[in-house]
Amino acid sequence: MGSSAPPSGSDPLNVTAPTGTDQYDNPYFLHSSELVLVSDRLSTPSDFHSWRRSVRMALNVRNKLGFIDGTISRPPPTDRNYGAWSRCNDIVATWLMNSVSKKIGQSLLLISTAEGIWNNLLSRFKQDDVPRVYDIEQKLSKLEQGSMDVSAYYTELIILWEEHKNYVELPVCTCDKCECDAACLWEKLQHRSRVTKFLMGLNDGHIAKTAKRF
Numbered sequence: 001m002g003s004s005a006p007p008s009g010s011d012p013l014n015v016t017a018p019t020g021t022d023q024y025d026n027p028y029f030l031h032s033s034e035l036v037l038v039s040d041r042l043s044t045p046s047d048f049h050s051w052r053r054s055v056r057m058a059l060n061v062r063n064k065l066g067f068i069d070g071t072i073s074r075p076p077p078t079d080r081n082y083g084a085w086s087r088c089n090d091i092v093a094t095w096l097m098n099s100v101s102k103k104i105g106q107s108l109l110l111i112s113t114a115e116g117i118w119n120n121l122l123s124r125f126k127q128d129d130v131p132r133v134y135d136i137e138q139k140l141s142k143l144e145q146g147s148m149d150v151s152a153y154y155t156e157l158i159i160l161w162e163e164h165k166n167y168v169e170l171p172v173c174t175c176d177k178c179e180c181d182a183a184c185l186w187e188k189l190q191h192r193s194r195v196t197k198f199l200m201g202l203n204d205g206h207i208a209k210t211a212k213r214f
Contacts, residue, residue, distance in 0.1 A: 027064060
């Protein structure tokens, strides 16, 4: 579920959270000790997709994902939330700058928003997706159990599937009021495809026995 900005009539930095609620429910909440977002810095294109997933997870935990995906947009300067937005934007931008190599970081210094930094990194590092997706799908098409036991064969498939998942994102529903369950349907199709691939790569002696589990 995406982040959403607090109502413009509220003071985002002086909100007393009701008992039992999480301060992170307020996307403008900042914790003074948070300076590092992820431990591994982005340095090469090959690192990008695992780095991107780690960053998105870390920002989601802090309820700051909206500052890079555009769902928490900059309020007008006259809005009472403008100062809080500006501080949060700067801290998210700082997290991103501290999460990349020094060389990459220098190229981002003049970008004023966290969303701008994120989009810049996406445009620069996602351009290598097509050849990498082709390479992964080719490996998947050729992978068979062979001399491996079933567990090792399945593990090899999982590694490739998870890497493929980094490059090919689930479709996002654009319905005004979603009733199509696009993501759920896609996952079901993907699961069926994976089961078929797994069974097709098994040695003949294991197919009948393993198929009964699905």
